[in-house]
Amino acid sequence: MDCPRCSVELSEIARENGALHRCADCGGLWVADVTDLNKILLHANLPALSSIPGFVNAEEMTGLCPACSVDLVVVENAEKRATESYDTCESCGGIWVDGDADEPAPEIDAKTAEGEIVTFFRRFAKKK
Ligand SMILES: [Zn+2]
Numbered sequence: 223m224d225c226p227r228c229s230v231e232l233s234e235i236a237r238e239n240g241a242l243h244r245c246a247d248c249g250g251l252w253v254a255d256v257t258d259l260n261k262i263l264l265h266a267n268l269p270a271l272s273s274i275p276g277f278v279n280a281e282e283m284t285g286l287c288p289a290c291s292v293d294l295v296v297v298e299n300a301e302k303r304a305t306e307s308y309d310t311c312e313s314c315g316g317i318w319v320d321g322d323a324d325e326p327a328p329e330i331d332a333k334t335a336e337g338e339i340v341t342f343f344r345r346f347a348k349k350k
């Protein structure tokens with residue numbers, strides 16, 4: 223599986239329920255299964271992904287799905303000047319969240335990865 227941004231091989235972060243994949247170059251994270259993502263969100267008192275408003279920006283070009291190599295779709299948050307977005311694959315349902323550190327750590331554990339996902343969706347779901 224390659225990073226949709228930098229085309230380097232993603233590394234696997236082993237977890238009890240389903241692995242996460244991460245790019246050590248950009249710090250982006252790939253969640254292959256939306257059910258798994260929802261568990262992470264609900265655990266952090268966030269709503270499930272389907273209850274977080276987001277708008278597909280079909281004009282925005284992004285990378286290819288690491289799992290099935292089709293074009294990913296950009297989903298932007300409710301803000302007009304969309305500051306937050308994630309990518310999703312309409313074919314397999316996987317979700318890509320960009321890393322936001324300038325120099326991502328080469329390796330992080332599952333808890334840290336889940337924490338980064340929660341931090342992102344907390345920002346994404348926030349209304350001004
Ligand atoms: Zn990358």
Ligand SMILES: [Zn+2]
Nearest residue numbers: 287290311314
């Ligand atoms: Zn896919």
